Amino acid sequence: MIAIIDYGMGNLFSIYNGLKRVYDRPLLVTAEDIERLREARGIIVPGVGAFDDCVRNFRPFARTLTERVEAGVPILGICIGMQLLFDRSEEGREAGLGLIPGDVVRLPPRVRVPHMGWNTLRLQRQSELLDGITEQEYFYFVHSYHCVPRDAAYIVASTDYGIEVTAVVQRDNLFGVQFHPEKSSKKGLMVLQNFAQMCR
Numbered sequence: 001m002i003a004i005i006d007y008g009m010g011n012l013f014s015i016y017n018g019l020k021r022v023y024d025r026p027l028l029v030t031a032e033d034i035e036r037l038r039e040a041r042g043i044i045v046p047g048v049g050a051f052d053d054c055v056r057n058f059r060p061f062a063r064t065l066t067e068r069v070e071a072g073v074p075i076l077g078i079c080i081g082m083q084l085l086f087d088r089s090e091e092g093r094e095a096g097l098g099l100i101p102g103d104v105v106r107l108p109p110r111v112r113v114p115h116m117g118w119n120t121l122r123l124q125r126q127s128e129l130l131d132g133i134t135e136q137e138y139f140y141f142v143h144s145y146h147c148v149p150r151d152a153a154y155i156v157a158s159t160d161y162g163i164e165v166t167a168v169v170q171r172d173n174l175f176g177v178q179f180h181p182e183k184s185s186k187k188g189l190m191v192l193q194n195f196a197q198m199c200r
Contacts, residue, residue, distance in 0.1 A: 002199050003029045003040035005065075007057040010046030011182070015078065018182030019044070022189055023196035031060040042199030043068055047080030051104065051145070052092030054080050062097060069099060074198045075174050076129075082169065082176030083147055091145050100171050102149035111162040114144040119167075119179075121157040127170050129177075130156060131194050137187040139167070139179035146178065 002019060006012055006028045019026040029036045037043060043065065047054050069075055077085050086096045089104035096104070107113045118138040123130065141159070147166045149155060156168040159178075169176045175195070181188035 001025045001027050001036075001040050002042040002044065002196060003027050003037050004044045004046060005037075005058075005061055006030045007054070007061060009049045009054045009057050010078075010081065011048050011180075012046060015044060015046050015182045018189060019192050019196070022193035023199075034061060034064055037061070037064050037068060040068070040073065042074040042076070042195060044195075045075065045077040045081035045084060047078065047082075047084060049080065050091060051080065051083060051089040051096075052094045054084055055092070055094035055096065058084060058097075066097070066099065069174055072173050074195065076195050077174075077176040078182075079143060079178060079180060082178055083145065085169075085174065085176050086147055086149075089145060099174055100147075100149060100154055100169060100176070101151065102147060102154075104145045104147050106145050107143075107161070107165075108163060114142060115146075115161050115165070116142045119159040119161065121159055121167050122164075123157050124155050125153075127156040127168065127175075128198055129170065129175050129191060129194050130168065132190055133187060139177075139181070139184040139188060141167075141179045143178060147176070
């Protein structure tokens with residue numbers, strides 16, 4: 001089973017439906033059934049909205065998620081779900097989960113904000129998450145803030161949006177994507193399929 005955390009801030013059903021196309025056992029997990037996370041072979045942290053609201057809504061799950069990270073379970077953060085993995089964000093005052101050292105900063109005034117549309121990736125290093133993905137494929141982005149890891153070694157792929165934007169990160173079994181794989185057509189589904197394969 002791959003758990004999708006329902007903390008009231010994600011486009012849950014598009015992620016659920018996307019994952020369902022490549023994996024037969026997705027499960028939405030709310031705070032009432034948080035113990036189900038301990039059974040999961042993988043966990044997805046979605047997210048749409050403001051950083052502080054996401055952090056506050058996610059608090060019931062934070063300790064269990066950290067335990068599952070330490071246990072080696074594959075974790076995938078999507079969009080603001082990726083940003084939650086970092087230390088802090090310029091968008092708010094709440095602390096992030098601190099699982100990937102670094103900050104989330106606003107896109108600069110010289111580019112159009114929000115960044116909304118299709119972009120290719122610049123592959124920085126290999127990752128199972130991007131197996132079969134090349135620099136010719138497009139992925140769908142919607143965001144006003146972007147992640148800046150303290151160590152560039154965590155960056156798997158970036159995208160060019162007038163500045164270099166971190167698009168994919170990995171720290172051991174912890175993964176994050178700034179784009180929306182569930183809205184990125186066949187190649188987005190391939191990313192979800194790769195994640196599901198790691199969870200098997």
